[in-house]
Amino acid sequence: MADEQDRDTLQHSNPADASPPPADAAFTPAAPLKDAGVDFSPEERATGGGTLADAKQTVRDHVSKGREQAADKARGLAEDGKAKATDALAQLSQLLTDAAGQVDDKLGAQYGQYARSAADRVQGFSSAIDQKSVDDLIADARELVRKSPEVAVGIAAGVGFVVARLLGSAIDQRDA
Structure with missing residues (x-):
């Protein structure tokens, strides 16, 4: 029923409802918000709210x-x-x-x-x-990547493969 009322409203509107204002109409901008509800201290008010x-x-x-x-x-x-x-x-x-x-x-x-x-x-x-500390392990990993990036990529691929297999088997067991 609401759709019918909307349709009726749209059918009964006239072109003047959607026309722009006349060119000689004065434009008045809206007044700015005063402090927008923020409570400034007297010092902040004096300096404009801080630099x-x-x-x-x-x-x-x-x-x-x-x-x-x-x-x-x-x-x-x-x-x-x-x-x-x-x-x-x-x-x-x-x-x-x-x-x-x-x-x-x-x-x-x-x-x-x-x-x-x-x-x-x-x-x-x-x-x-x-x-070793975590920082030492990170430093060792960085050094390995600097010295032989291809080995690091291979290790990352191997670890990724193992993790993917473990996650895949865990999902399969959960669904079963």
């Missing part, structure tokens, strides 16, 4: 504070990630050590020794990560 330099400094202070907060949050997340990574590597090392005995039985002592060697290397890598 542009004050405003810029305030913005810089807020940006600096935001950067510090973001850096602190990122550092905390990186520390948590480092702890989780070292725990995961320690578990992988233990898994490889446990599997070495089974490999000895099924394939021979030589292959079992390979599994133990891999477990020792993973454990050493886990210890090295655990002993």
Whole structure:
């Protein structure tokens, strides 16, 4: 019913409703808002609400504070990630050590020794990560990228592939 009323209103409008004002009509701009509801101190009223330099400094202070907060949050997340990574590597090392005995039985002592060697290397890598600070790890990563960017791209592609596979399997298990 409202559509019919709108249609009737549009049909009954005349061209004069949409025509511009005459050329000799006086234009009066709207009055500006006074202070827009902001309560300035007497000093601010006298100086016009502060200077542009004050405003810029305030913005810089807020940006600096935001950067510090973001850096602190990122550092905390990186520390948590480092702890989780070292725990995961320690578990992988233990898994490889446990599997070495089974490999000895099924394939021979030589292959079992390979599994133990891999477990020792993973454990050493886990210890090295655990002993370094997040800043040291970031510096090492930057140095690796500078020295051999192709290796860094390869590592990133490999990690991306593993993460994609893990996420894909997690989604498949959730949907099942």
